[in-house]
Amino acid sequence: MKARVHVMLKNGVLDPQGEAVRHALGAMGFDGVEGVRQGKVxxxxxxxxxxxxxxxxxxxxxxxxxxxxxxxVEMSA
Amino acid sequence: MKARVHVMLKNGVLDPQGEAVRHALGAMGFDGVEGVRQGKVxxxxxxxxxxxxxxxxxxxxxxxxxxxxxxxVEMSA
Structure with missing residues (x-):
């Protein structure tokens, strides 16, 4: 059996990784990226x-x- | 609108982070953890x-x- 766990920073906690991704996407010409949060799975x-x-x-x-x-937590068979 | 992206190492690619988690869980007494893969969301x-x-x-x-x-990639409204 399998479990999948997502771990995300809480809202309000600064996410420098996500911010770096947002900035990089903007620099690459992807407009309209308003926010990025990065977590673990x-x-x-x-x-x-x-x-x-x-x-x-x-x-x-x-x-x-x-x-x-x-x-x-998500469980699956 | 929101998008959620999961990024996982391909099967067969060594995952030292996942392996470290598996080992730590075993050392903490969690039996029956047969494999762990860690990725990004x-x-x-x-x-x-x-x-x-x-x-x-x-x-x-x-x-x-x-x-x-x-x-x-998963898109949601």
């Missing part, structure tokens, strides 16, 4: 029987810095 | 009228290194 291959609660615990303890980051 | 705020083709061009030219990375 982590795909986990899990043994059968793993639960969303376990993945949430992984996020709380390791995958996300919950002071400045939000995360979402 | 980029959320773009775009002006009205932006097309998926434009975002694909951004991926090809800047957001992804297509030698070693795959990307997917």
């Amino acid at each position: 982590i795909e986990l291959d899990l043994a059968e029987g793993a639960t969303e609660a376990q993945v949430t615990e992984m996020c709380e303890r390791l995958l996300a810095n919950t002071v400045i980051e939000n995360y979402t | 980029i959320e773009l705020d775009l002006a009205e009228g932006a097309t998926e083709a434009q975002v694909t061009e951004m991926c090809e030219r800047l957001l992804a290194n297509t030698v070693i990375e795959n990307y997917t």
Whole structure:
């Protein structure tokens, strides 16, 4: 079974990576890019029987810095 | 309008970040984590009228290194 975790900086937290991408896209002639936020996606291959609660615990303890980051968990078969 | 781009290393390309996460989860007592791949997610705020083709061009030219990375684009209103 698989889990996909998205980790994004919270709104209001400065995102220099995203800002660099926005600036670079503008410099390359892509108009109309109003904002860019960059985050992480982590795909986990899990043994059968793993639960969303376990993945949430992984996020709380390791995958996300919950002071400045939000995360979402999606499970799939 | 918004676009979300996922950039993941291609299968077969070594992913040391993912491997480090897998190892750390095992050391923390999370059993049954069989594999971890880590990638990037980029959320773009775009002006009205932006097309998926434009975002694909951004991926090809800047957001992804297509030698070693795959990307997917999702558009939403």
